[in-house]
Amino acid sequence: xxxxxxxxxxxxxxxxxxxxxxxxxxxxxxxxxxxxxxxxxxxxxxxxxxxxxxxxxxxxxxxxxxxxxxxxxxxxxxxxxxxxxxxxxxxxxxxxxxxxxxxxxxxxxxxxxxxxxxxxxxxxxxxxxxxxxxxxxxxxxxxxxxxxxxxxxxxxxxxxxxxxxxxxxxxxxxxxxxxxxxxxxxxxxxxxxxxxxxxxxxxxxxxxxxxxxxxxxxxxxxxxxxxxxxxxxxxxxxxxxxxxxxxxxxxxxxxxxxxxxxxxxxxxxxxxxxxxxxxxxxxxxxxxxxxxxxxxxxxxxxxxxxxxxxxxxxxxxxx
Amino acid sequence: xxxxxxxxxxxxxxxxxxxxxxxxxxxxxxxxxxxxxxxxxxxxxxxxxxxxxxxxxxxxxxxxxxxxxxxxxxxxxxxxxxxxxxxxxxxxxxxxxxxxxxxxxxxxxxxxxxxxxxxxxxxxxxxxxxxxxxxxxxxxxxxxxxxxxxxxxxxxxxxxxxxxxxxxxxxxxxxxxxxxxxxxxxxxxxxxxxxxxxxxxxxxxxxxxxxxxxxxxxxxxxxxxxxxxxxxxxxxxxxxxxxxxxxxxxxxxxxxxxxxxxxxxxxxxxxxxxxxxxxxxxxxxxxxxxxxxxxxxxxxxxxxxxxxxxxxxxxxxxxxxxxxxxxxxxxxxxxxxxxxxxxxxxxxxxxxxxxxxxxxxxxxxxxxxxxxxxxxxxxxxxxxxxxxxxxxxxxxxxxxxxxxxxxxxxxxxxxxxxxxxxxxxx
Numbered sequence: 001x002x003x004x005x006x007x008x009x010x011x012x013x014x015x016x017x018x019x020x021x022x023x024x025x026x027x028x029x030x031x032x033x034x035x036x037x038x039x040x041x042x043x044x045x046x047x048x049x050x051x052x053x054x055x056x057x058x059x060x061x062x063x064x065x066x067x068x069x070x071x072x073x074x075x076x077x078x079x080x081x082x083x084x085x086x087x088x089x090x091x092x093x094x095x096x097x098x099x100x101x102x103x104x105x106x107x108x109x110x111x112x113x114x115x116x117x118x119x120x121x122x123x124x125x126x127x128x129x130x131x132x133x134x135x136x137x138x139x140x141x142x143x144x145x146x147x148x149x150x151x152x153x154x155x156x157x158x159x160x161x162x163x164x165x166x167x168x169x170x171x172x173x174x175x176x177x178x179x180x181x182x183x184x185x186x187x188x189x190x191x192x193x194x195x196x197x198x199x200x201x202x203x204x205x206x207x208x209x210x211x212x213x214x215x216x217x218x219x220x221x222x223x224x225x226x227x228x229x230x231x232x233x234x235x236x237x238x239x240x241x242x243x244x245x246x247x248x249x250x251x252x253x254x255x256x257x258x259x260x261x262x263x264x265x266x267x268x269x270x271x272x273x274x275x276x277x278x279x280x281x282x283x284x285x286x287x288x289x290x291x292x293x294x295x296x297x298x299x300x301x302x303x304x305x306x307x308x309x310x311x312x313x314x315x316x317x318x319x
Numbered sequence: 320x321x322x323x324x325x326x327x328x329x330x331x332x333x334x335x336x337x338x339x340x341x342x343x344x345x346x347x348x349x350x351x352x353x354x355x356x357x358x359x360x361x362x363x364x365x366x367x368x369x370x371x372x373x374x375x376x377x378x379x380x381x382x383x384x385x386x387x388x389x390x391x392x393x394x395x396x397x398x399x400x401x402x403x404x405x406x407x408x409x410x411x412x413x414x415x416x417x418x419x420x421x422x423x424x425x426x427x428x429x430x431x432x433x434x435x436x437x438x439x440x441x442x443x444x445x446x447x448x449x450x451x452x453x454x455x456x457x458x459x460x461x462x463x464x465x466x467x468x469x470x471x472x473x474x475x476x477x478x479x480x481x482x483x484x485x486x487x488x489x490x491x492x493x494x495x496x497x498x499x500x501x502x503x504x505x506x507x508x509x510x511x512x513x514x515x516x517x518x519x520x521x522x523x524x525x526x527x528x529x530x531x532x533x534x535x536x537x538x539x540x541x542x543x544x545x546x547x548x549x550x551x552x553x554x555x556x557x558x559x560x561x562x563x564x565x566x567x568x569x570x571x572x573x574x575x576x577x578x579x580x581x582x583x584x585x586x587x588x589x590x591x592x593x594x595x596x597x598x599x600x601x602x603x604x605x606x607x608x609x610x611x612x613x614x615x616x617x618x619x620x621x622x623x624x625x626x627x628x629x630x631x632x633x634x635x636x637x638x639x640x641x642x643x644x645x646x647x648x649x650x651x652x653x654x655x656x657x658x659x660x661x662x663x664x665x666x667x668x669x670x671x672x673x674x675x676x677x678x679x680x681x682x683x684x685x686x687x688x689x690x691x692x693x694x695x696x697x698x699x700x701x702x703x704x705x706x707x708x709x710x711x712x713x714x715x716x717x718x719x720x721x722x723x724x725x726x727x728x729x730x731x732x733x734x735x736x737x738x739x740x741x742x743x744x745x
Binding site (some may be wrong): 061062063065066067068152153171173175176261262264265266267268269278279280283284285 | 383397398400401404405407408425426428429431515566568569570571579639706711713714715716720721724735742
């Protein structure tokens with residue numbers, strides 16, 4: 001995406017005064033071209049979002065889903081949610097999981113991208129296909145397969161550990177302890193997110209001019225120095241966008257946690273914010289409170305994004 | 320300017336992503352072909368309904384309603400309340416839905432189901448199981464008809480009982496001590512297969528010790544009873560079985576519990592009566608190790624006789640949003656017809672009609688007698704429309720997983736009571 005937005009950089013600074021004058025004429029074409037996309041956004045994203053916000057100010061339960069009128073209760077839902085210690089625990093837990101998963105994803109993703117740059121054509125194709133398959137696998141399917149790998153009685157991990165250590169790991173539950181549960185969850189999430197980071201970073205790496213790298217090597221810069229001082233500045237904006245997207249995705253992770261909870265573990269101790277919203281809205285049937293939590297999450301995520309967008313704008317100015 | 324554009328693009332991109340999260344809980348239309356005008360969708364849950372009954376329903380419906388077809392879509396018990404909440408409110412709603420008897424109140428009270436009062440007599444009237452009619456009634460109107468009731472039967476491996484030198488228990492206490500003895504005598508085998516999430520099988524221990532799940536006060540509020548002295552005595556027995564007699568996953572559930580049992584990894588299994596068929600034959604219809612060594616008994620009470628077990632079962636209703644209410648009523652009448660209910664009875668389920676009670680044939684007359692014993696003493700969860708929320712939140716599953724993990728019962732029970740009361744009285 002950032003590649004896309006950077007492309008017009010050259011022509012945008014180039015137009016001659018005459019061209020600029022021409023552009024000032026009112027022209028409906030851009031608007032007409034934007035309209036279809038705009039309508040789609042408003043219908044499929046804007047409207048549900050508006051409904052969500054409205055709902056978060058209402059007493060909205062199962063009766064209301066099936067048509068009973070909803071009563072406005074002002075900030076009631078928000079006050080109840082913010083006053084509930086469980087919400088804060090869940091939020092802290094989600095942030096913890098997010099930090100670990102994002103860090104692992106970024107480090108491994110960039111490492112794989114660097115490796116792909118160094119590989120020959122054949123091996124690079126093999127790695128690409130492997131990454132693509134992982135990326136194409138739906139999160140739910142992946143989680144269930146990972147669930148089998150970590151299965152208590154028949155799982156591959158317990159089998160291998162038994163073979164390697166000589167002790168019996170059969171019957172060891174990987175999900176009953178929350179910390180162990182989140183380790184498994186982080187592995188699944190990271191596994192699923194790496195391909196995106198690896199591909200995007202790899203695409204960015206191909207834009208780093210070889211002559212610059214060569215010159216640096218001749219000047220005596222080592223591998224790590226070349227990476228830190230040349231490669232990273234070149235792909236910085238890509239990395240920042242990837243980081244923001246990963247933070248957003250991992251903070252609102254749902255399928256992996258929800259599916260893992262049905263395999264094992266204690267629900268109340270392993271809820272993350274996405275699952276918690278679902279549990280409050282659907283299981284407990286309190287869509288008002290669920291909506292309030294969702295709105296709070298949207299605000300938190302917007303705050304994170306806004307901070308990084310500002311950082312990105314600043315770094316671009318510095319360049 | 321391009322920077323602003325970039326920032327804007329990023330912002331809208333994140334808005335897309337965020338909105339994706341915001342609408343995560345909203346109903347997503349399931350992939351389903353364009354519905355024919357008269358294709359009736361019936362949701363049956365789990366594998367409880369035998370294949371013979373399914374075939375009968377599809378065929379009879381097609382005969383009675385020429386041109387129309389009936390499709391059975393099998394759902395899972397796990398997460399059913401959530402799924403019904405989303406699907407019954409969507410435009411893609413199924414026409415007929417089965418739900419657990421303890422979950423029915425959540426939907427009858429919310430207006431999710433069609434009023435069945437006009438066909439109540441055609442469905443069986445006063446012959447329907449009383450407890451289940453009550454579970455499906457709201458404001459004096461029937462919204463969800465009884466479908467079947469199930470009783471839990473204890474299956475055991477006669478050969479393994481002989482090896483370990485234990486006999487069929489006559490009291491609940493003996494059942495627990497037998498389990499521990501079996502586990503000790505047979506390495507690698509569960510004396511009683513008891514995964515942590517199997518709360519249905521844990522409730523009888525509370526009831527038999529004189530405890531309750533929750534009782535209603537004079538003012539209508541609920542008082543959860545897990546931390547009462549009597550309940551804790553029962554929970555201690557549960558914990559002893561889960562930790563000392565069972566090798567089942569401490570955080571596992573009871574689905575397919577017959578697999579370890581029929582492969583001789585467990586000597587005792589308390590399961591719904593229809594599990595019989597999955598025990599004596601595997602998925603390929605081949606005989607199992609248990610085909611010739613299967614015994615069964617009703618869970619014994621604390622002072623002999625049958626214990627009070629959980630009255631599992633289902634109600635069935637028509638979605639208020641069903642596009643074909645008349646066809647759906649016709650299908651519902653078939654499901655509660657004597658012929659259909661007799662098929663259920665012959666497969667070991669307790670039929671929804673009292674007059675057919677004697678038809679519970681099961682595989683053998685002995686098993687039928689055991690089922691009757693167990694069903695006679697069955698007990699229900701608290702009759703509150705909010706009880707379904709307690710189940711949907713998985714509070715009891717979480718609690719028993721912690722009990723199976725060796726947690727401190729008294730403090731866990733006190734915590735659970737607080738949570739249950741906050742939902743039931745909320």
